[in-house]
Amino acid sequence: MSAETLPDTQHRGLIGLLPAAARPYALLARFDRPIGWWLLFWPGAWAIALSGNMRERWDMLLWFLLGSIAMRGAGCVYNDIVDRDLDRQVARTASRPLASGAVSLKSAWIWLGMLSLVGLIVLVQLRPAAALVALASLALVAAYPFMKRITWWPQAWLGLVFSWAAPVGWVEMDTGVLAPMLLLYAGCIFWVIGYDTIYALQDVEDDALVGVRSSARAMGRFVQPGVGLCYLAAIGLWAGAIWTMRPDLLALLALAPMACHLGWQVLTLDARDGANPLVRFRSNRNAGLLMFAACAVVGLSL
Numbered sequence: 351m352s353a354e355t356l357p358d359t360q361h362r363g364l365i366g367l368l369p370a371a372a373r374p375y376a377l378l379a380r381f382d383r384p385i386g387w388w389l390l391f392w393p394g395a396w397a398i399a400l401s402g403n404m405r406e407r408w409d410m411l412l413w414f415l416l417g418s419i420a421m422r423g424a425g426c427v428y429n430d431i432v433d434r435d436l437d438r439q440v441a442r443t444a445s446r447p448l449a450s451g452a453v454s455l456k457s458a459w460i461w462l463g464m465l466s467l468v469g470l471i472v473l474v475q476l477r478p479a480a481a482l483v484a485l486a487s488l489a490l491v492a493a494y495p496f497m498k499r500i501t502w503w504p505q506a507w508l509g510l511v512f513s514w515a516a517p518v519g520w521v522e523m524d525t526g527v528l529a530p531m532l533l534l535y536a537g538c539i540f541w542v543i544g545y546d547t548i549y550a551l552q553d554v555e556d557d558a559l560v561g562v563r564s565s566a567r568a569m570g571r572f573v574q575p576g577v578g579l580c581y582l583a584a585i586g587l588w589a590g591a592i593w594t595m596r597p598d599l600l601a602l603l604a605l606a607p608m609a610c611h612l613g614w615q616v617l618t619l620d621a622r623d624g625a626n627p628l629v630r631f632r633s634n635r636n637a638g639l640l641m642f643a644a645c646a647v648v649g650l651s652l
Contacts, residue, residue: 374447375461378430379423385632386426389545391418392638393538394515399645400530400595401523402652410475410522414515417472424465425491425511431458432495440556480522487514502568505546506539513538530591537587544580544612545634547573548619551627566621574619581612588641592648601651604644611637 365373365382380386394414398404404411430437430448437449447453453461473481490511497504516538520531543565550557550566551573557564569576585605592601615633620626 374452375457378427378447378453378458378461379465380426381423385635387415387418387422388635388638389542390422390512390515391415392515392642393513393534394418394519395638395642396538396645397516397519397531397534398523399642399649400534400591401520401525402595402649403523403525404646404649407523410519413472413475414519417469418515420465420468420472424462424469425494427458427462427465428491429495431455431462436560436562439560440553440562442553442556476518476522477524479524480518483521484514484518487511487518490514498562498564500563502563503543503565504563505543505550505565508546509539509542512542527594530594533587533591533594537584537591540580540584540587541612541634544577544584545615545631547577547580548615548627549631551621552624554621573621574616577619578616581616585609585612588644592644596648596652601648604647605641608637608640608644611640 365376368376376382391414395411398407398410398414430446433443434446434448434455437443437446443449448455448458473484476484490507494504494507494511497507501507513535516535517531520528520534525531547565547569550564553562554564554566556562557567565576566573585608588608589602589605592605595601611633615630615637618626619630
């Protein structure tokens with residue numbers, strides 16, 4: 351099977367060990383693709399690390415990880431409920447459980463509720479102020495699946511959603527300052543636009559046929575410099591966040607590995623090769639770890 355038509359969900363790894371009746375639900379929540387919850391988790395982990403309170407509040411990293419797994423799964427179920435008709439028309443997504451009929455619409459809503467209950471367990475671990483910030487994201491999440499129908503830049507809206515753990519984590523750490531959080535959050539938004547544009551390159555032909563809009567289609571032949579500008583903006587904003595916490599040139603050097611990794615993604619990106627964008631997109635799990643190390647180095651030195 352070619353890279354261009356690789357199904358979006360597959361019975362592989364631990365998913366293949368589940369009972370047959372449970373597999374469609376695991377696939378619906380994308381448990382077979384952990385990259386999604388890593389990308390949701392990292393901004394919150396960065397905020398916790400950069401705050402300087404990670405040593406005392408290390409348990410929040412575990413709660414944020416659990417919350418990311420559950421809420422990313424819930425978000426995927428909701429997205430598939432909204433997009434089930436579109437998914438049937440795209441080769442990569444036609445095999446998704448709702449689009450293929452492996453899971454009924456009613457069962458999908460029940461599964462969404464169960465995943466949301468796990469998210470609620472995580473929510474009650476937060477300070478009231480942080481919990482309110484977390485709840486504020488629900489409107490953004492609910493609107494996201496419709497963005498590809500009304501704007502050429504649904505990736506920008508996804509940036510608002512997938513970066514939301516950063517303000518939640520920062521408010522939970524109760525640092526008393528907001529400027530670093532705002533800069534960190536803004537940088538995360540540009541990072542998400544960049545990596546999700548890379549991801550969208552897999553579907554540009556199908557998206558054009560069914561009328562789905564994306565930043566990859568909007569950038570066209572300028573997608574490589576476009577992603578590069580997004581990543582450059584992210585690094586600049588993150589540098590500002592670090593500088594507001596510790597105004598030291600040596601502290602900014604902590605960003606060098608992340609900057610080099612993002613530069614590699616851009617310089618080696620080949621939109622004509624179906625496998626190339628997927629590899630670059632998935633590498634952002636490692637990019638997140640590099641950024642976490644940078645935030646931890648700065649935060650632990652405060």
